[in-house]
Amino acid sequence: MKKIISLALAATLVTAAAGITAYAVEYPGGTQNAVITTSVAPTFTVVIPTDTTVNFNSTSTDFGAVSLDSAQIAPDKAVKVELNASGTLKNSGDNAKTIAYTINNKDVGAEFTEATYKVQGEHTDLTIDIAQTEWDAAFAGDYSDTVSFNISYVDAQ
Numbered sequence: 001m002k003k004i005i006s007l008a009l010a011a012t013l014v015t016a017a018a019g020i021t022a023y024a025v026e027y028p029g030g031t032q033n034a035v036i037t038t039s040v041a042p043t044f045t046v047v048i049p050t051d052t053t054v055n056f057n058s059t060s061t062d063f064g065a066v067s068l069d070s071a072q073i074a075p076d077k078a079v080k081v082e083l084n085a086s087g088t089l090k091n092s093g094d095n096a097k098t099i100a101y102t103i104n105n106k107d108v109g110a111e112f113t114e115a116t117y118k119v120q121g122e123h124t125d126l127t128i129d130i131a132q133t134e135w136d137a138a139f140a141g142d143y144s145d146t147v148s149f150n151i152s153y154v155d156a157q
Contacts, residue, residue: 040072041072042073042074042077042153043070043071043072044068044070044071044072044073044079044153045069045070046066046067046068046069046081046117046149046151047065047067047069048064048066048149049063049064049065049066049126050064052064052128054101054130056135057132058130059129059131059132059135060127060128060129061127061128061129061130062125062126062127063103063126063127063128064126065123065124065125065126066081066112066115066123066124066149067121067122067123067124068119068120068121068122069121070120071117071118071119071120073118073153075156076155076156077118077153077154077155077156078116078117078118078153078154078155078156079116079117079118079152079153079154080114080116080117080151080152080153080154081114081115081116081149081150082113082114082149082150082152083103083112083113083114083147083149083150084147084148084149084150085103085145085147085148086145086147087101087102088100088101088145089101089144089145090143090144090145091139091141091142092141092142092143092144093141093142094139094141097138097139098143099134099135099138099143100130100131100134101128101129101130101134101145102128102129103126103128103129103147104126104127104128104129105124105125105126106124106125106126106127107124107125112124112126116154116156116157118156
């Protein structure tokens with residue numbers, strides 16, 4: 001009986017071993033390298049000024065700032081912000097009645113038309129400037145204009 005059990009056990013082991021596949025890995029020795037990669041898509045948040053009311057006879061009104069609030073930008077890229085403004089406030093009752101204005105870079109004192117930002121936190125403080133002679137010649141009424149900020153991801157200069 002012992003022989004039968006031994007033969008049965010041996011047959012079971014041979015059958016079980018037949019289902020196992022073993023692979024040999026050749027290791028050449030020395031240093032081996034593994035490459036780890038990832039990709040970060042460019043993302044950014046630009047904050048632009050909100051609707052603003054200019055008080056009568058104010059020759060300079062803060063218009064907020066254009067700022068790059070968060071940014072993950074490629075080293076050779078930048079965020080460009082361009083301002084499109086007519087420079088003319090129009091009377092709601094008569095579009096021929098206007099008040100000329102400029103939007104200026106507060107720190108430089110020159111007209112703002114565009115800026116390029118590469119680093120989170122960069123900003124440009126803006127003002128709306130109206131000459132006193134424009135106020136003196138203005139007709140009564142409500143005036144308005146709409147400005148646009150075009151934001152694009154560009155090659156850095």
